[in-house]
Amino acid sequence: MKDHLRRFAPALTIFVLATAGATWANAQITNPIQAHVNHSFIIGDKTLPPGEYTFRMESNSDLGLMTVQNKKGDTLAEFNVRSSVATQRPAHSRIVFRRYGNTEFLSKVYEVGNKTGVALTETAKEEARLAKEGQQAQEHAEEQP
Numbered sequence: 001m002k003d004h005l006r007r008f009a010p011a012l013t014i015f016v017l018a019t020a021g022a023t024w025a026n027a028q029i030t031n032p033i034q035a036h037v038n039h040s041f042i043i044g045d046k047t048l049p050p051g052e053y054t055f056r057m058e059s060n061s062d063l064g065l066m067t068v069q070n071k072k073g074d075t076l077a078e079f080n081v082r083s084s085v086a087t088q089r090p091a092h093s094r095i096v097f098r099r100y101g102n103t104e105f106l107s108k109v110y111e112v113g114n115k116t117g118v119a120l121t122e123t124a125k126e127e128a129r130l131a132k133e134g135q136q137a138q139e140h141a142e143e144q145p
Contacts, residue, residue: 028057028063028083028111028114028116028117028118029055029056029057029063029066029109029110029111029114029117029118030057030111031056031111032054032055032056033054033055033056033093033095033109033111033144034052034053034054034093034144035052035053035054035055035093035095035142035144036051036052036053036144037050037051037053037095037142038050039104040104041097041104041105041106042103042104042105042106042124042126042127043068043077043079043105043106043120043124044077044079044122044124045124045125046076046077048068048076048077051070051071052070052071053068053069053070053076054068054069054070054073055067055068055095055109056069057081057118058078063081063083063118064080064081064082065078065079065080065081066078066079066080066081066109066118067079068106079106079120079121079122080120080121080122081109081118081119081120081121082118082119082121083116083117083118083119084108084110084116084117084118084119085115085116085117086110086115086116086117088115089113089114089115090110090111090112090113090114090115090143091112091113091143092112092143092144092145093109093110093111093112093143093144094108094109094110094117094141094142094143094144095108095109095141095142095144096108096109096110096139096140096141096142097139097140097141097142098127098137098138098139099137099138099139099140100127100130100131100135100136100137100138101130101135103126103127103130105123105124105126105127105137106120107119107120107139108120
């Protein structure tokens with residue numbers, strides 16, 4: 001019996017770890033997130049005006065690419081993301097921005113009820129410039145009902 005367990009223990013361990021990892025990876029954003037943003041904000045090199053937006057993960061991107069669309073369904077920006085874990089499970093979808101003075105940069109997106117969301121992987125050139133000048137970012141989240 002012990003020999004039997006020794007033979008299957010490595011395979012069982014790999015199976016358990018792979019299953020747990022798959023569950024964690026799938027815990028990211030799965031549904032489009034509708035958001036009303038009442039200020040302009042920057043994603044990469046694009047400044048988007050206040051308005052209604054839909055944030056969604058690209059289906060064939062291994063959860064590494066997100067898009068933002070306007071009300072008409074036009075894709076306005078694509079950006080690379082990585083997993084991000086919130087300190088608490090959000091009661092509403094949450095869009096997180098970093099503010100330098102009057103300039104807002106998209107930072108993170110969380111889906112309602114899920115602590116695991118996404119964070120942008122690249123800093124916008126303008127944000128990098130402001131940080132290099134010594135300006136401090138203030139992070140704030142906007143709840144989306």
